[in-house]
Amino acid sequence: xxxxxxxxxxxxxxxxxxxxxxxxxxxxxxxxxxxxxxxxxxxxxxxxxxxxxxxxxxxxxxxxxxxxxxxxxxxxxxxxxxxxxxxxxxxxxxxxxxxxxxxxxxxxxxxxxxxxxxxx
Amino acid sequence: xxxxxxxxxxxxxxxxxxxxxxxxxxxxxxxxxxxxxxxxxxxxxxxxxxxxxxxxxxxxxxxxxxxxxxxxxxxxxxxxxxxxxxxxxxxxxxxxxxxxxxxxxxxxxxxxxxxxxxxx
Amino acid sequence: xxxxxxxxxxxxxxxxxxxxxxxxxxxxxxxxxxxxxxxxxxxxxxxxxxxxxxxxxxxxxxxxxxxxxxxxxxxxxxxxxxxxxxxxxxxxxxxxxxxxxxxxxxxxxxxxxxxxxxxx
Amino acid sequence: xxxxxxxxxxxxxxxxxxxxxxxxxxxxxxxxxxxxxxxxxxxxxxxxxxxxxxxxxxxxxxxxxxxxxxxxxxxxxxxxxxxxxxxxxxxxxxxxxxxxxxxxxxxxxxxxxxxxxxxx
Numbered sequence: 001x002x003x004x005x006x007x008x009x010x011x012x013x014x015x016x017x018x019x020x021x022x023x024x025x026x027x028x029x030x031x032x033x034x035x036x037x038x039x040x041x042x043x044x045x046x047x048x049x050x051x052x053x054x055x056x057x058x059x060x061x062x063x064x065x066x067x068x069x070x071x072x073x074x075x076x077x078x079x080x081x082x083x084x085x086x087x088x089x090x091x092x093x094x095x096x097x098x099x100x101x102x103x104x105x106x107x108x109x110x111x112x113x114x115x116x117x118x119x120x
Numbered sequence: 121x122x123x124x125x126x127x128x129x130x131x132x133x134x135x136x137x138x139x140x141x142x143x144x145x146x147x148x149x150x151x152x153x154x155x156x157x158x159x160x161x162x163x164x165x166x167x168x169x170x171x172x173x174x175x176x177x178x179x180x181x182x183x184x185x186x187x188x189x190x191x192x193x194x195x196x197x198x199x200x201x202x203x204x205x206x207x208x209x210x211x212x213x214x215x216x217x218x219x220x221x222x223x224x225x226x227x228x229x230x231x232x233x234x235x236x237x238x239x240x
Numbered sequence: 241x242x243x244x245x246x247x248x249x250x251x252x253x254x255x256x257x258x259x260x261x262x263x264x265x266x267x268x269x270x271x272x273x274x275x276x277x278x279x280x281x282x283x284x285x286x287x288x289x290x291x292x293x294x295x296x297x298x299x300x301x302x303x304x305x306x307x308x309x310x311x312x313x314x315x316x317x318x319x320x321x322x323x324x325x326x327x328x329x330x331x332x333x334x335x336x337x338x339x340x341x342x343x344x345x346x347x348x349x350x351x352x353x354x355x356x357x358x359x360x
Numbered sequence: 361x362x363x364x365x366x367x368x369x370x371x372x373x374x375x376x377x378x379x380x381x382x383x384x385x386x387x388x389x390x391x392x393x394x395x396x397x398x399x400x401x402x403x404x405x406x407x408x409x410x411x412x413x414x415x416x417x418x419x420x421x422x423x424x425x426x427x428x429x430x431x432x433x434x435x436x437x438x439x440x441x442x443x444x445x446x447x448x449x450x451x452x453x454x455x456x457x458x459x460x461x462x463x464x465x466x467x468x469x470x471x472x473x474x475x476x477x478x479x480x
Contacts (some may be wrong), residue, residue, distance in 0.1 A: 005125060009213050013220045016217065019226045025288045028187075029166040029174035033287045033393060035194070036163045036400075039156040040280030042201075046149040047273045048265045050411070054149035067148075068207055069175050071198065072216035074155070075209050078194055081162075085178050087188055087196050093129050096192035097136060145408045153273060153407045156280075160400030168385045170291070233466045245365060249453050256457065259466045268427075269406040269414035275434070276399040281443075283396045286389040294389035298445050308447055309387075311438065312456035314395070315449050318434055319400075325418050327428055329435050333369050336432035337376065346379045 010079040017080065028085055035077035038058055042070040126210055130199040137200065148205055156198035162190040244289040246330055250319040257320065268325055275317035362363035366450055370439040371441065386447055402430040 010048050045066055046054050058064045082089045137143050165186055166174050178184045202209045257263050285306055286294050298304045322329045377383050405426055406414050418424045442449045 006210070007174075009210060009217070012217055016220065027171040027174050027204060028177060029169060029171055030287055032159075032162045033283055036156065036159040036396060037280045037284045037287060039159040039194075040277045040396075042152045043156045043273055044277045046152050047270055047277060049149060051147040051149055054147050055204075057148060057235075058207075067205065067215065068212045071202060071207055071209050072212040074159075074194075074198055075213045076216065078191065078198070079213075082191060084175075085187065087191055089191050090126070090129060091176050092188045092192040093195045093199075096189065096196065097129070097132055100136065104140060150407055153403055155275060157400045157404045157407060160276075160397045163393055164397045167390055167397060246450070249450060249457070252457055256460065260464060267411040267414050269409060269411055269419060269458050272399075272402045276396065276403045279392075279396040279399040279434075282392045282453075286392050289389060291387040291389055293362050297388060298447075307445065308452045309456065311442060311447055311449050312452040314399075314434075314438055315453045316456065318431065318438070319453075322431060324415075325427065327418075327431055330366070330369060332428045332432040333435045333439075336436065337369070337372055337430065339377065344380060356471050 006079065009075075010083050013076055013080050014083050026080060026084055028081060030080040031077055035074065035081060038070060038073040038077055038091065042067070042074065044068065126199065129195075130203050133196055133200050134203050146200060146204055150200060150202065151197055151201040155194065157200060158190060158193040158197055162187070162194065165190070246319065250323050253316055253320050254323050260291075266320060266324055268321060271317055271321040271324065275314065275321060278310060278313040278317055281309070282314065285310070366439065369435075370443050373436055373440050386440060386444055388441060391437055391441040391444065395434065395441060398430060398433040398437055402427070402434065405430070433463050 017026060045057070045063065049057070057067060078089060081087075137146060165177070165183065169177070177187060200210060201207075255267060285297070285303065289297070297307060318329060319325075377386060402464060405417070405423065409417070417427060441447075
């Protein structure tokens with residue numbers, strides 16, 4: 001991870017949209033939809049791969065480029081969404097991690113999936 | 121935006137998963153799916169709202185809490201996805217912004233939607 | 241709606257996949273992902289449109305073709321998903337409609353969105 | 361598959377929405393979003409399962425109920441979307457299957473995923 005911070009990226013995205021008069025499209029509702037569309041484009045890359053193939057996806061430069069590009073798009077719409085609603089994404093995540101550390105104590109952690117399925 | 125950086129959050133998420141033995145579930149394929157599910161939970165909050173209602177969603181504390189929580193979840197899965205594939209999300213976005221500045225020059229910018237629809 | 245029934249379409253899709261040896265990719269997990277990707281492609285068509293523009297989308301032949309094509313893709317993956325798991329989609333929906341008629345009686349129906357938002 | 365046809369289910373859904381004055385929310389844009397949210401709820405059931413676990417999901421009555429319920433929701437929103445735009449989903453799919461039979465002839469069919477990934 002570089003030292004580029006989210007605040008700076010969010011500001012550049014806001015300037016980019018303003019310069020092109022795209023803010024009119026950037027309702028929270030539309031940005032949430034756009035975020036989900038980009039997330040689906042990431043899923044699409046993996047949809048027919050086995051778990052093992054999915055773990056090697058960066059070995060193929062063409063796949064690696066697509067994956068990296070979709071990551072950028074997801075982050076871009078997440079930051080634009082946060083911009084229009086005044087949300088601090090990094091602070092929200094830090095708070096969530098703290099809550100989850102209480103909710104899922106180490107050692108007594110529930111498995112992510114029901115026992116029936118995780119053990120069969 | 122706080123001064124919490126993505127690198128630090130990504131590291132804490134990796135430790136959190138490792139301590140609970142959840143890494144076995146964290147294939148890139150599964151994390152991309154989980155990211156898209158969280159993005160859909162954000163969309164769900166807005167699905168029946170008008171554009172105007174969507175812009176006021178943070179005025180209601182209950183909605184504001186849900187929205188902030190889903191933002192945290194989206195960012196969490198995005199960073200965990202980047203962790204397992206060795207992707208620098210902030211650098212990917214910075215590079216994408218630069219490409220888009222070339223692709224959509226100010227002044228000659230194409231509207232986001234076809235003229236037929238944007239002007240009728 | 242034509243008299244083509246879902247059973248017949250589901251059978252043709254199964255034969256199509258079998259003839260191309262694609263069944264190996266058609267785990268329920270993969271088909272659920274593919275369904276969600278096609279649903280996102282439908283959302284993408286509408287993501288920057290106003291509610292009013294979205295209602296006129298079939299007036300433009302190019303948009304109408306894209307929308308119809310995505311509807312076909314969503315239904316295709318839904319039926320393939322049902323095929324591999326032995327689910328009768330039409331019966332599932334009929335049962336759900338009956339449950340919802342009990343759950344949301346006419347006259348006392350809750351609005352779909354919280355009053356605070358629906359009335360402001 | 362039962363002999364319930366899509367036309368009949370679509371008509372019942374339209375009556376259900378009309379009786380509760382929900383048509384005001386049923387713009388094509390909103391219904392496409394709702395469809396994608398339901399598809400994501402289906403994905404969520406499978407997100408941490410292995411391919412093998414996903415194939416046995418109907419063996420567990422609790423999972424079977426959730427899966428069937430989400431299938432009903434996806435079909436419900438697909439038919440409501442088609443209702444408001446005047447699309448015949450079954451005819452759209454029949455036409456698509458015919459196009460795909462031309463596009464992917466048996467024997468020379470491209471694999472669904474790049475050779476590099478499908479064979480390694």
